[in-house]
Amino acid sequence: xxxxxxxxxxxxxxxxxxxxxxxxxxxxxxxxxxxxxxxxxxxxxxxxxxxxxxxxxxxxxxxxxxxxxxxxxxxxxxxxxxxxxxxxxxxxxxxxxxxxxxxxxxxxxxxxxxxxxxxxxxxxxxxxxxxxxxxxxxxxxxxxxxxxxxxxxxxxxxxxxxxxxxxxxxxxxxxxxxxxxxxxxxxxxxxxxxxxxxxxxxxxxxxxxxxxxxxxxxxxxxxxxxxxxxxxxxxxxxxxxxxxxxxxxxxxxxxxxxxxxxxxxxxxxxxxxxxxxxxxxxxxxxxxxxxxxxxxxxxxxxxxxxxxxxxxxxxxxxxxxxxxxxxxxxxxxxxxxxxxxxxxxxxxxxxxxxxxxxxxxxxxxxxxxxxxxxxxxxxxxxxxxxxxxxxxxxxxxxxxxxxxxxxxxxxxxxxxxxxxxxxxxx
Ligand code: CMC
Numbered sequence: 001x002x003x004x005x006x007x008x009x010x011x012x013x014x015x016x017x018x019x020x021x022x023x024x025x026x027x028x029x030x031x032x033x034x035x036x037x038x039x040x041x042x043x044x045x046x047x048x049x050x051x052x053x054x055x056x057x058x059x060x061x062x063x064x065x066x067x068x069x070x071x072x073x074x075x076x077x078x079x080x081x082x083x084x085x086x087x088x089x090x091x092x093x094x095x096x097x098x099x100x101x102x103x104x105x106x107x108x109x110x111x112x113x114x115x116x117x118x119x120x121x122x123x124x125x126x127x128x129x130x131x132x133x134x135x136x137x138x139x140x141x142x143x144x145x146x147x148x149x150x151x152x153x154x155x156x157x158x159x160x161x162x163x164x165x166x167x168x169x170x171x172x173x174x175x176x177x178x179x180x181x182x183x184x185x186x187x188x189x190x191x192x193x194x195x196x197x198x199x200x201x202x203x204x205x206x207x208x209x210x211x212x213x214x215x216x217x218x219x220x221x222x223x224x225x226x227x228x229x230x231x232x233x234x235x236x237x238x239x240x241x242x243x244x245x246x247x248x249x250x251x252x253x254x255x256x257x258x259x260x261x262x263x264x265x266x267x268x269x270x271x272x273x274x275x276x277x278x279x280x281x282x283x284x285x286x287x288x289x290x291x292x293x294x295x296x297x298x299x300x301x302x303x304x305x306x307x308x309x310x311x312x313x314x315x316x317x318x319x320x321x322x323x324x325x326x327x328x329x330x331x332x333x334x335x336x337x338x339x340x341x342x343x344x345x346x347x348x349x350x351x352x353x354x355x356x357x358x359x360x361x362x363x364x365x366x367x368x369x370x371x372x373x374x375x376x377x378x379x380x381x382x383x384x385x386x387x388x389x390x391x392x393x394x395x396x397x398x399x400x401x402x403x404x405x406x407x408x409x410x411x412x413x414x415x416x417x418x419x420x421x422x423x424x425x426x
Pocket of ligand 1: 306
């Protein structure tokens with residue numbers, strides 16, 4: 001029998017239908033409540049499903065993350081970021097022919113127009129990479145606006161291809177701008193992650209030299225970040241996209257949302273925090289600060305809105321971090337020692353255990369990216385690069401079916417209606 005939820009408003013009993021999920025919690029359908037003259041209240045969406053989706057499933061209590069039903073651990077071990085991107089976009093793993101065709105179309109679309117690159121001239125070398133990535137992604141809307149038709153599946157697929165193909169180039173350009181070096185073109189012979197590393201750290205007109213360990217660790221980082229259901233940035237993409245705006249602009253909005261330290265900016269904030277702590281002797285003082293209710297300081301890289309168990313992405317990241325640290329000879333980096341001790345303390349103390357504050361992916365990705373020689377301000381831009389297939393898949397999923405503009409309501413607590421008072425009478 002279908003479940004129903006009964007609520008009583010002023011003595012009147014109302015039945016609300018329950019929508020059944022294929023995995024995880026069912027959802028009370030409150031859409032009819034407006035007819036009873038009432039809204040629901042849930043700031044921060046703690047108990048609210050904002051949409052239905054077939055893309056990604058998370059069980060935060062068990063530490064499970066599935067993309068289109070496939071466990072993240074299996075994808076990280078056996079797949080590649082472009083294969084995962086195809087899976088997210090199309091719902092099924094590709095055949096080898098489909099994968100080859102997808103990889104080729106991404107590779108062919110990586111280059112940016114010569115005049116478009118001038119967008120970076122407007123920035124100084126100390127501009128934050130996320131500001132540059134956000135602006136350049138929004139700028140792509142200008143190149144993809146005349147033929148805008150979100151109801152056309154070909155337009156949607158082309159938008160997805162353009163975004164997944166161009167985001168490594170844009171991100172690498174933001175890096176090259178920040179170090180005052182000339183841009184490097186993508187190479188047809190390199191994989192997605194290799195191309196990104198080559199465009200960041202290669203020499204113009206020289207044969208690409210990219211470490212396999214680093215490119216495969218980076219590809220894994222991209223896979224682990226590729227989607228995470230209705231997080232703040234994905235919800236932002238959906239919300240902006242629900243106005244039927246240009247999808248490149250919706251993605252730029254998502255990029256802005258990702259930047260904050262409570263979300264994608266945490267990987268950068270983790271490193272800033274480790275640098276600030278600096279030595280093992282100071283760890284206890286910082287842990288006490290994090291526990292102090294009157295101090296806004298939080299241990300960056302710990303806790304998650306959904307995971308109340310180990311973040312499964314962090315488990316994969318932790319082991320791939322070791323391979324990178326070994327290759328880079330960074331095992332004796334003092335920041336690593338601070339990170340390891342901090343993790344141990346946080347996992348033993350009651351405050352963190354009771355609140356289920358486990359290390360999240362950003363805790364380990366920050367350490368890995370640092371060992372790879374990637375500058376700290378670039379970390380969130382790399383998260384953006386990895387998250388691109390997830391964002392564009394969610395946008396595609398939303399606009400492919402009937403949808404409504406996202407328009408939340410509010411609990412108004414301001415002044416009641418009053419008359420305007422002339423300035424000389426106030
Ligand atoms: N350090 C110390 N205390 C914490 C932390 C932390 N990192 N995170 C949460 N708490 C405490 C919080 O003060 C609260 O305590 P109390 O119950 O006594 O009031 C309790 O734990 C519950 O926290 P919350 O703020 O209600 O949880 P939330 O779901 O609203 O926030 C979060 C989740 C990720 C924003 C938060 O844990 C946080 O700010 N963590 C640090 C930033 C971080 O690492 N963010 C990356 C998240 S993973 C990447 C991604 O998916 O975007």
